Amino acid sequence: MKNCNALVIGGSAGSLEVLIKVLPKIDINIPFPIIIVVHRKQGTDSLLSELLSTKTALIVKEIEEKESVLPGTIYIVPSDYHLLIEKNLTFSLDYSEKVNYSRPSIDVTFQSAAEVYGDKLVCLLLSGSNSDGVNGLITVKNYGGETAVQDPLTAQVNYMPAQAILKANIDKVLKIDEMSDYINSLS
Amino acid sequence: MPNSSSINDEQVETLITDVLEQYGYDFTGYSRASFKRRLLRLFSLDKQVSFAEFRYKIANDSTYFKRFVEQITVNVTEMFRDPVFYKALREKVFPNLGTYPFIRIWLAGCSTGEEAYSMAILLKELNLLNKSLIYATDINPTVLEKAAQGMFPLSQMKQYSENYIGSGGTKDFSSYYSANYSLAKFDNELKAKMIFSTHNLVSDHSFNEFQLILCRNVLIYFDRDLQFKVLQLFDNSLEKLGYLALGTKETTDFSPISKRYKRLETEKIWRKLSDEKL
Incomplete structure (x- = not known):
């Protein structure tokens, strides 16, 4: 896709290693926001954004509620909240019931982003051990967006991307070392 | 499509x-x-x-x-949710409020009451419960009926007990409730200092003056304008040197009331300044 307006990356077990390898190679002039939803333990937020910010010159920040979504920024969804995106391109956090035993849920953010960005959205699902994100990818496709998953053969835990390939219409299946070129080509 | x-x-x-x-x-x-x-x-x-x-x-x-x-409305809540927050109340807020003859606390958006019972336990352990009054309000009458019963699923108690310990609690958490089939019924003593009432933050006015107002994970569901309006309502309802506590992702920053408040270090707790500091 060209002229992508937002990239949302979801992942669970085994996804951090992928992010650590991919983020350093992302073009620092990337003209769209990158929103990262990963399952993890409660209360470890700042650690994750600190860790990821050492891997890139781009701004990495944990999302504050109602802040504007800006291009060229990497946003980390805080633990224990769902992330939604408003039509006016601000973030809303939500502490409602877990979805797929998860909060944040990848499905919730993929679906919300699909409504806002439509066919200018790209969603990428990484390694993980449950199927959170799969329904979200189906919604993204329904709204004309682009779907990508980590090649299950390269995933530490292949269940999540494998389920996505089985159940959703996936445009790109990417090995870890193909991801940065793919992301950089979206602008 | x-x-x-x-x-x-x-x-x-x-x-x-x-x-x-x-x-x-x-x-x-x-x-x-x-x-x-x-x-x-x-x-x-x-x-x-x-x-x-x-x-x-x-x-x-x-x-x-x-x-x-x-x-x-979202009614997801826990007892001693964010244990570190309760620890801050225990160690930084109540030592100050404890010197007052009477403590009025407003829990705005109290939902099914888990937070009210947590607060009562905290006050009891600090020997402040007798001189405190907890006003627990919500837009939704159904959750208030539930809150007034003081019964929560027994299956949650393991998690709540861990939260309680994380908040600096040193007692046996199970001493605060009795098991009743699948429910944990909390002591009536805790409830004696609670007043449950419906209150709509959008349309209802200030109804008292408090030393502590808690409103956690409610403002996230409001747009900025409504957030400012509600923060103004809290400001109107809070005594000088009183405390305002919000959820871990909420803030008074950007709002017109922020200049009258000083944040307690890293906590989501703000203290209203006295006149001299304004």
Whole structure:
């Protein structure tokens, strides 16, 4: 896709290693926001954004509620909240019931982003051990967006991307070392 | 194409207008993304088939409207949620408030009451419960009935006990409740200092002056304008040198009241300044 307006990356077990390898190679002039939803333990937020910010010159920040979504920024969804995106391109956090035993849920953010960005959205699902994100990818496709998953053969835990390939219409299946070129080509 | 049985943005606005006109509940300042998601959830939970029927039912069936309010608002809560927050109350806030002859606390958006009972336990351990009064309010009468019962699922107690210990609690958490089949019934002593009442942050006014106001994970569902309005309501309801506590992702920054408050280091707790400091 060209002229992508937002990239949302979801992942669970085994996804951090992928992010650590991919983020350093992302073009620092990337003209769209990158929103990262990963399952993890409660209360470890700042650690994750600190860790990821050492891997890139781009701004990495944990999302504050109602802040504007800006291009060229990497946003980390805080633990224990769902992330939604408003039509006016601000973030809303939500502490409602877990979805797929998860909060944040990848499905919730993929679906919300699909409504806002439509066919200018790209969603990428990484390694993980449950199927959170799969329904979200189906919604993204329904709204004309682009779907990508980590090649299950390269995933530490292949269940999540494998389920996505089985159940959703996936445009790109990417090995870890193909991801940065793919992301950089979206602008 | 997007699912045809769903509700579009225009229909969301229609419902908000209906509900305001029919019942006087004003959801116009609610964050639309969350609100719409709750609507869709209810639509699908109740197996509604068309927007027209859903709309008719909400506007004409007041029993169903009660369910609507219950389901549209988020009622997910825990006892001693964010243990570090309670630790800060224990160590930084109550040592100050404890010197007052009387402590009035407002829990705004108290939901099913887990936070009220946590607060009562904290006050009891600090020997402050006798001179405290906890006003627990919510927009939703159904959750308040539940809160007044003081019974929570026994299955949650392991988690709550861990939270309690994380908050600096040193007692045996199970000494505060008795097991009753699948429920944990909390001591009546804790409840004796609670007053439950409906209060709508959007439309109701200040009803007392407090030394501590807690409103955690409620403002996230409001847009910025409504957040400012509610913060102003809290400011009007808080004594000088009183404390305002918000959720871990909420802030008074950017709001007009922020200049009258000083934040307690890293906590989401703000202290209202005395006149001299203004």
